[in-house]
Amino acid sequence: TTLTGVWEHVTPISLTNPSPRSAHSMVFFLDSVQPTQKGLTLMFGGSPTDTWIWSWNGQLWTQLPSVERPLPRRGAAMAYVSSDEVILYGGEATYAFADTWRFNGSAWKQLQPPANAGGRIFASAAFDEIIEAVRLVGGYDQKTETGPKTLMADEWHWQGSTWTKLLGQPAPARWSASLAFARTASVLFGGTSHGVSGTNELWVSSAWKLASTSSPPPPRFGAAMAFSEVRGRVVLFGGVHDGELYGGTWER
Numbered sequence: 001t002t003l004t005g006v007w008e009h010v011t012p013i014s015l016t017n018p019s020p021r022s023a024h025s026m027v028f029f030l031d032s033v034q035p036t037q038k039g040l041t042l043m044f045g046g047s048p049t050d051t052w053i054w055s056w057n058g059q060l061w062t063q064l065p066s067v068e069r070p071l072p073r074r075g076a077a078m079a080y081v082s083s084d085e086v087i088l089y090g091g092e093a094t095y096a097f098a099d100t101w102r103f104n105g106s107a108w109k110q111l112q113p114p115a116n117a118g119g120r121i122f123a124s125a126a127f128d129e130i131i132e133a134v135r136l137v138g139g140y141d142q143k144t145e146t147g148p149k150t151l152m153a154d155e156w157h158w159q160g161s162t163w164t165k166l167l168g169q170p171a172p173a174r175w176s177a178s179l180a181f182a183r184t185a186s187v188l189f190g191g192t193s194h195g196v197s198g199t200n201e202l203w204v205s206s207a208w209k210l211a212s213t214s215s216p217p218p219p220r221f222g223a224a225m226a227f228s229e230v231r232g233r234v235v236l237f238g239g240v241h242d243g244e245l246y247g248g249t250w251e252r
Helices: none
Strands: 025-029 040-044 053-056 061-064 077-082 085-089 100-103 108-111 124-128 133-137 155-158 163-165 178-181 186-189 202-204 224-228 233-237 249-251
Touching: 025 077, 025 085, 040 077, 077 133, 124 186
Parallel strands: 077 124, 124 178, 178 224
Antiparallel strands: 025 040, 040 053, 053 061, 077 085, 085 100, 100 108, 124 133, 133 155, 155 163, 178 186, 186 202, 224 233, 233 249
């Protein structure tokens, strides 16, 4: 959305564009090598799956080549950490991945941390500037394509070299929740769990607490959420509940 609050459908001028997809991962990325750029939007994976990462500069999509890159997947957690660093974790193809990847603006590199968060699909991830770590929250594990889904009721932190499990009070167990850092705390909204087709609870870190809200958005999971530095507000769009797709925009 523009600063006027109006959505604009943009037609890319690029000849080659990403195919239609869902369950992909997308983050903002600031490239220090090209400081004159205002930043790029990076997108990876989704269904149908591919192994390319795409950048969007407001006019065109560019497919960024990399000799080494993650296997095709959907439902991966991806977070922008700092200039020249995006972290990707997990996702699924026919089973849940438990791998960690770093993208530096031009190439992927698989990392080999001494500890990881295990197989994880549709977890939520965001870089928290207060604790200087990527928060990886919830998700579920699935050993085979038709196997049972194991809901993950924990939280892991990435601080550059390994994953560390949070020993304190984790965020509530759910998958496909929306997570964003909003200047002073991380906020987690919505998501789903076994037998629940979405919630509209809002949780705030650092010790996760259920926030008191008035007139919240309807329950949902799979929504997109980001913090706007310009507006100083969290923006939420879309999601699904009981088979109904939402298209509304919410701010807090």
